[in-house]
Amino acid sequence: MRRKIPSTASLAAFESAARHQSFTRAAAELSLTQSAVCRQVASLESFLGVKLFRRSRRGVVLTEAGERYGRQVRTRLDEVERDTLDLMAHGGAGGALELAVVPTFATRWLLPRMAGFRLVAPDLTVHLSSRTRPFLFDDTAFDAAVYAGPAGWPGTESRFLMRESLIVVGRPSLAARGPLAPGKIAKLPLLQQSTRPTMWHQWFEALGLQVTHDMAGPRMELFSMLCEAAADGLGIALVPPFLVEHDLAQGRLARLDDRDFRSDRSYYLIYPESKAESPGLSVFRDWLDEEAQSYRAANGLE
Numbered sequence: 362m363r364r365k366i367p368s369t370a371s372l373a374a375f376e377s378a379a380r381h382q383s384f385t386r387a388a389a390e391l392s393l394t395q396s397a398v399c400r401q402v403a404s405l406e407s408f409l410g411v412k413l414f415r416r417s418r419r420g421v422v423l424t425e426a427g428e429r430y431g432r433q434v435r436t437r438l439d440e441v442e443r444d445t446l447d448l449m450a451h452g453g454a455g456g457a458l459e460l461a462v463v464p465t466f467a468t469r470w471l472l473p474r475m476a477g478f479r480l481v482a483p484d485l486t487v488h489l490s491s492r493t494r495p496f497l498f499d500d501t502a503f504d505a506a507v508y509a510g511p512a513g514w515p516g517t518e519s520r521f522l523m524r525e526s527l528i529v530v531g532r533p534s535l536a537a538r539g540p541l542a543p544g545k546i547a548k549l550p551l552l553q554q555s556t557r558p559t560m561w562h563q564w565f566e567a568l569g570l571q572v573t574h575d576m577a578g579p580r581m582e583l584f585s586m587l588c589e590a591a592a593d594g595l596g597i598a599l600v601p602p603f604l605v606e607h608d609l610a611q612g613r614l615a616r617l618d619d620r621d622f623r624s625d626r627s628y629y630l631i632y633p634e635s636k637a638e639s640p641g642l643s644v645f646r647d648w649l650d651e652e653a654q655s656y657r658a659a660n661g662l663e
Contacts, residue, residue: 371405374387374401377391463509508631525627527623530588530598535597547570588600592614
């Protein structure tokens with residue numbers, strides 16, 4: 362049966378016009394005349410039986426249906442373009458893996474090891490995109506995700522990578538006389554991670570301390586932001602040690618406390634059940650598993 366799919370030319374014209382909110386700018390982008398873009402959009406509206414634009418004093422404006430369809434079409438065209446570029450780049454050989462990652466883990470732990478993966482699978486390209494919260498794989502082009510938190514996403518399988526431990530870091534001058542007592546740490550400005558607002562509360566609670574302001578302080582979304590803020594003297598941060606290895610070695614940051622606090626989170630590789638036997642994913646999963654095992658063994662995280 363013939364698919365109910367409009368022409369790619371009309372979809373491309375509509376997506377450009379929807380993004381620019383202008384037929385004129387879409388025509389310039391696509392190297393077409395304005396009337397050609399208008400005809401393509403009109404053809405698409407006729408095919409759908411739905412108005413996508415309405416006229417206004419300032420030009421054309423998307424209808425509610427047009428806005429929704431525009432977002433969907435843009436996503437699909439991006440996927441087609443990505444797959445096309447990947448095929449062209451590899452000449453039909455190899456393949457690509459789309460990986461969603463928590464950003465600081467990717468920059469500080471995963472990326473420094475990716476050169477080793479290229480030796481294992483030189484024809485497999487891994488694309489990384491930042492995601493900090495759970496999502497539905499069916500709504501994305503991702504093949505897998507590296508995530509910090511519970512692994513029980515519906516319809517997925519997971520591979521444990523490591524438990525998360527946290528250490529207290531700040532400017533080296535704060536530790537000039539050695540580690541600080543928890544009571545002194547409590548008197549310093551506490552940098553908070555906005556997605557995990559009770560982290561400091563849990564740290565003090567594990568030491569049997571009640572600190573009234575343990576959830577107060579500047580809030581930042583990423584661990585990398587906390588590290589930079591701590592290095593710049595804005596406060597002290599509670600972060601995973603692998604994220605600050607270079608900063609500690611270079612003297613930009615120092616440990617203010619000798620304890621390793623085990624948080625309630627772990628890092629996992631998560632992937633849809635339907636892709637569990639994908640050749641590219643299998644190679645990456647086995648390699649990542651070995652890297653994580655080596656790291657756990659070397660850092661006492663077993």
